[in-house]
Amino acid sequence: MAMEQRSVSAERGSLVSLWGLLGLCVLKGAAGWVTGSKALLADACQSAADCAGTMTSYIGIRHARKNPKASERSKQHPEAIAAILLSAVLLVAGIEIGVSSIRSLSNGPDKAPGVEAVVVIAAGIGIREGLVRYKRRRNSSCGMRGDPLADDRSDKFVSLIALVGVSGAVVGDLYDKPYLYVLDPAAGIVISAFVVRMGYRLTANALRAAERSVLEQSDAQTIVEAVQRVDGVMTVDEVKAEEHGHYLVVDVVVRVNPRMSVFEGHDVAMRVRRQLTKRFLHVMDVNVNVQPYDPGFPYKTNLQEEEMSLLQ
Secondary structure: OOHHHHHHHHHHHHHHHHHHHHHHHHHHHHHHHHOOOOOHHHHHHHHHEEEEEEHHHHHHHHHHHHOOOOOOOOOOOOOHHHHHHHHHHHHHHHHEEEEEEHHHHHHHHOOOOOOHHHHHHHHHHHHHHHHHHHHHHHHHHHHOOHHHHHHHHHHHOOOOHHHHHHHHHHHHHHHHHHEEEEHHHHHHHHHHHHHHHHHHHHHHHHHHHHHHHOOHHHHHHHHHHHHOOOOOOOOEEEEEEEEOOOOOOOOOOEEEOEEEEEOHHHHHHHHHHHHHHHHHHHHHHHEEEEOOOOOOOOOOOOOOHHHHHOOO
């Protein structure tokens, strides 16, 4: 799949997942408000947290596709700004739901949510699982790297807690056991802690955005070795990478024979770009800076001895 096609496909997949999670959040929130279920309202906040994580990923992918060649200093991180704003809202919502659930638990709930809340939670689990499987297939076909927030899958655990809490309260209503009503706000308290945790993780990831331009040593070495296999590259001076959602935009400085023409140097740069984008599917774009090789500096080289003699 061509680089531009991968980018468009990844953006489309994130958008579908985003709208699905948004609809799920609205459905749970409306049902929780109507039925008075604290657990379902808290579950809606967790879906909102998943939606926020997907939104930041979508913004990053779209920003990288629209402006992949911006210099590192001029690059902005709209996904980081969105993540900070959304995480602040999530933190407030999680705390508010937790306080409301504690208040309801201390006062003693006088009624249980309706069976509709159980149906919505069960349907939400199925819809969410379908969205996760769809996104994983899309990511695999596009060569996208795994998302730690998405791979956490705490959403399934949260929905199961909500299902148990609401179902227990409904069973208490059916069999005239009012003491089971407390299961609904108790589940809301537990889920609110997960919502606050997700908001914190979004904030922490956004604040670490400035460090994402530094590749791990193993990844950098793999990219350097791939570039050194390109015909015409004598050595690799520098490799940097910028994360955009699940993708990388790589900046690399290579040294070539100083006797090369400008056209030949440009051809080497294009071969380096093709080599990295084809071998590493998560590399969206490559900016290659071609510099003349200085034979006086002790570089490691992939040239043959007869080629080196031409530089002396």
